[in-house]
Amino acid sequence: MAYVVERPKLSFAEKLYFPSILKGLKITLGHIIRLMRGRTKVTMQYPEEKWDASLPAHYRGAPTLVTDEVGRERCVACQLCEFICPPRAITITPEQIPTEDKWAKVEKRPREFKIDMIRCIYCGMCEEVCPEQAIYLRKDYAITGTTREEMVHDKKRLYELGGVREGLVNKWNELK
Amino acid sequence: MPQPLFYLFVAVMLGFGAAVVLLRNPVSSALSLVVSFAGLAALYVSLNAYFAGVLQVLVYAGAVMVLFLFIIMLMDIREEQRRKINKVAVVGGAALVVGFVVQLGGVLAGYEAGRKPLDRVPLQLAEAAEARRAVGNVSPGITADLERGTLPDTKLVGEALFTRYHLQLQMVGVLLLVATVGVIVISRREDRVVSGSGE
Amino acid sequence: MDWFLVLSSLIKISGFTFLVILPMVALCSLAERKVSAYIQDRVGPNRVGVPMTIFGAKKDFPLFGLIQPLADGLKFILKEDLTPKHVRKFYFWLAPVLTMVPALLTCAVIPFGSYLNIGGREVKMVIADLNVGPLFTFAIASLGVYGIVLAGWASNSKYPFLGGVRSSSQMISYEIALGLSVVPVLMVFQELNLGMIVEEQDRNGWLLLPLWGEGLSWQRWALLLPMGISFVVFTIAMFAETNRMPFDLPECETELVAGYHTEYSSMKFAMFFLGEYAAMIIGSGLIVTLFLGGWSIPFLPTAELAKTTWWMGLLHMGCFLTKVAAFIFFFMWVRWTLPRFRFDQLMRLGWVFFFELALANVFLTALILMIVKR
Numbered sequence: 001m002a003y004v005v006e007r008p009k010l011s012f013a014e015k016l017y018f019p020s021i022l023k024g025l026k027i028t029l030g031h032i033i034r035l036m037r038g039r040t041k042v043t044m045q046y047p048e049e050k051w052d053a054s055l056p057a058h059y060r061g062a063p064t065l066v067t068d069e070v071g072r073e074r075c076v077a078c079q080l081c082e083f084i085c086p087p088r089a090i091t092i093t094p095e096q097i098p099t100e101d102k103w104a105k106v107e108k109r110p111r112e113f114k115i116d117m118i119r120c121i122y123c124g125m126c127e128e129v130c131p132e133q134a135i136y137l138r139k140d141y142a143i144t145g146t147t148r149e150e151m152v153h154d155k156k157r158l159y160e161l162g163g164v165r166e167g168l169v170n171k172w173n174e175l176k
Numbered sequence: 177m178p179q180p181l182f183y184l185f186v187a188v189m190l191g192f193g194a195a196v197v198l199l200r201n202p203v204s205s206a207l208s209l210v211v212s213f214a215g216l217a218a219l220y221v222s223l224n225a226y227f228a229g230v231l232q233v234l235v236y237a238g239a240v241m242v243l244f245l246f247i248i249m250l251m252d253i254r255e256e257q258r259r260k261i262n263k264v265a266v267v268g269g270a271a272l273v274v275g276f277v278v279q280l281g282g283v284l285a286g287y288e289a290g291r292k293p294l295d296r297v298p299l300q301l302a303e304a305a306e307a308r309r310a311v312g313n314v315s316p317g318i319t320a321d322l323e324r325g326t327l328p329d330t331k332l333v334g335e336a337l338f339t340r341y342h343l344q345l346q347m348v349g350v351l352l353l354v355a356t357v358g359v360i361v362i363s364r365r366e367d368r369v370v371s372g373s374g375e
Numbered sequence: 376m377d378w379f380l381v382l383s384s385l386i387k388i389s390g391f392t393f394l395v396i397l398p399m400v401a402l403c404s405l406a407e408r409k410v411s412a413y414i415q416d417r418v419g420p421n422r423v424g425v426p427m428t429i430f431g432a433k434k435d436f437p438l439f440g441l442i443q444p445l446a447d448g449l450k451f452i453l454k455e456d457l458t459p460k461h462v463r464k465f466y467f468w469l470a471p472v473l474t475m476v477p478a479l480l481t482c483a484v485i486p487f488g489s490y491l492n493i494g495g496r497e498v499k500m501v502i503a504d505l506n507v508g509p510l511f512t513f514a515i516a517s518l519g520v521y522g523i524v525l526a527g528w529a530s531n532s533k534y535p536f537l538g539g540v541r542s543s544s545q546m547i548s549y550e551i552a553l554g555l556s557v558v559p560v561l562m563v564f565q566e567l568n569l570g571m572i573v574e575e576q577d578r579n580g581w582l583l584l585p586l587w588g589e590g591l592s593w594q595r596w597a598l599l600l601p602m603g604i605s606f607v608v609f610t611i612a613m614f615a616e617t618n619r620m621p622f623d624l625p626e627c628e629t630e631l632v633a634g635y636h637t638e639y640s641s642m643k644f645a646m647f648f649l650g651e652y653a654a655m656i657i658g659s660g661l662i663v664t665l666f667l668g669g670w671s672i673p674f675l676p677t678a679e680l681a682k683t684t685w686w687m688g689l690l691h692m693g694c695f696l697t698k699v700a701a702f703i704f705f706f707m708w709v710r711w712t713l714p715r716f717r718f719d720q721l722m723r724l725g726w727v728f729f730f731e732l733a734l735a736n737v738f739l740t741a742l743i744l745m746i747v748k749r
Contacts, residue, residue: 021712028414031413032410032708036413041416042418043417045418203466226505226507230507231510234510238513238517238518238520239517242524242546243547246524246540249528249536249539317565317566321506326506328506329506330506330507330510
């Protein structure tokens with residue numbers, strides 16, 4: 001059944017519009033006064049105030065490489081992360097570990113490991129795919145640089161950011 | 177007003193007045209007319225006729241010419257084409273101009289009061305105020321202004337319009353009203369007639 | 376030639392335009408953002424200050440973002456000044472100038488202070504003490520429409536053209552309401568000199584606040600109704616004349632991209648921007664002068680004191696600027712509160728409502744004056 005919406009009949013005061021205009025002005029003035037008295041929550045003033053303390057446990061920041069408790073780099077240069085990376089930000093140059101090395105039986109390690117942070121989309125797939133638990137997303141979010149070269153994290157920088165991880169970590173644990 | 181300024185404004189007025197005719201873009205012509213009006217307004221002001229000068233800008237430059245411009249833009253009038261010059265019209269026009277100049281010269285030559293330079297004839301405001309008091313001080317505001325040493329030209333125009341020329345003013349008003357109503361009647365779309373003839 | 380007069384006039388012109396109006400325009404752009412931010416529960420620009428880090432210091436000195444206008448100006452100057460190929464060059468360049476100049480010219484007749492006692496001489500704090508003050512401002516303000524119309528036409532594209540056409544029809548329509556609404560005020564004052572109007576209000580109470588001097592008489596109170604109507608119509612017409620919200624149809628972003636200045640960039644755009652704000656400041660100044668007592672301090676008639684002491688004149692100037700600033704805040708407050716009108720509603724409001732109201736108000740005032748003066 002058709003339903004006809006009737007136009008509301010305006011009273012004289014409503015037709016003048018002035019009462020409603022004044023009401024609107026009152027509302028906006030209220031907002032001004034409330035803000036000036038500091039009663040309104042406003043945007044975080046970023047560089048001065050930071051939200052580091054309240055970052056959630058599952059926060060995905062910059063991807064980094066980690067060493068284990070004895071100082072061995074965990075990465076074995078299997079290149080799985082390189083292949084899964086959706087924006088193709090990761091470039092790995094593998095090399096054979098020389099036989100005289102202490103960890104020669106691991107056979108492979110990355111000679112160079114580069115993550116282009118201009119490309120990285122912080123998806124965390126590299127972390128998920130890594131069979132050796134060598135790459136982790138840390139909580140660094142302010143990755144800046146003045147040149148493109150500076151924005152490419154090389155192996156040294158990645159280990160610097162990543163630090164040491166001890167023991168096996170259950171990846172599917174909610175708390176990492 | 178110093179002489180150089182007078183000649184400057186005259187040059188502006190006449191130069192842009194000529195540009196109105198000579199320029200081929202209608203918008204340029206209209207704007208030249210606006211500048212010409214501004215020059216004319218400056219000349220009025222130089223004669224202490226502030227009211228006339230301001231009205232010149234307010235009414236002609238500010239309102240009438242804006243409407244002109246509006247219409248020129250809306251109608252999208254193109255640049256004028258060069259036309260073959262009609263010799264008879266040129267001769268006739270020139271004769272008209274010469275005749276007008278001669279007549280104007282004759283009138284000005286016979287105008288004795290115009291011989292004196294304007295700055296040699298000071299405004300006799302105090303005397304005028306006394307004279308006004310003598311005849312009953314009809315508008316005290318004007319007299320007060322005169323006694324203060326300023327020329328209340330706006331008030332004088334108002335007084336003249338609403339006392340001496342009251343009837344004429346009313347008649348012009350009625351005439352304009354009739355013209356306005358007439359325009360509305362003529363320009364109104366005859367909806368009823370159109371729908372009636374369609375049957 | 377009176378060198379004192381020439382010198383003082385020059386100082387008044389340059390001082391009032393370059394030290395008062397233009398900085399005020401700059402600060403207005405900051406105030407506009409601040410007000411809009413506060414109304415929308417934001418902070419607004421609060422960063423730009425003294426960049427101490429450039430000189431090697433640890434922290435910048437933000438100054439509540441008061442330097443923001445300077446940064447804006449620098450940005451406008453450094454931006455590329457683009458002139459599209461399809462425009463009519465001469466008028467395209469002329470239009471920004473034509474918006475800016477009339478806006479600044481109108482300040483010539485507005486009394487921004489009473490008298491300033493300089494070395495025993497009293498100098499009237501108005502650039503041109505004309506006997507046709509309000510008419511002069513209307514005349515010059517009505518020239519401001521040329522800039523917008525020409526900008527729209529010279530840009531030679533659709534949105535600017537629509538903006539130009541809208542603005543010209545809007546300004547012509549509201550000029551009538553503006554002019555008619557001021558007639559009752561002039562009838563009450565019987566005076567067209569803005570300086571004298573303010574002095575009258577200084578002695579006998581503001582037009583809208585007749586609480587001292589002769590203002591306490593019942594005659595003035597009887598006139599309060601038509602004066603109130605005049606004030607409302609005049610203020611609203613002023614909103615329309617300065618293309619401010621809710622009447623900013625010539626440049627409404629949601630319909631016309633940016634309206635008449637769509638094709639403009641860099642400093643030429645800034646000229647439109649400045650012209651608009653200057654018009655708003657002068658408009659506020661005119662409203663304050665006519666209705667809210669100009670430079671006069673409420674309840675204290677002090678015009679005579681200003682002639683003999685130097686500090687009273689300065690106080691009066693401060694009073695005028697405070698009132699104007701308050702009114703500019705009102706302009707902004709309204710802008711960030713009300714939505715935009717539709718164009719036909721705007722025209723209807725102007726021609727059918729305000730025009731008639733202002734006209735009826737003239738007769739109402741005449742009637743009351745006739746009864747009261749007897």
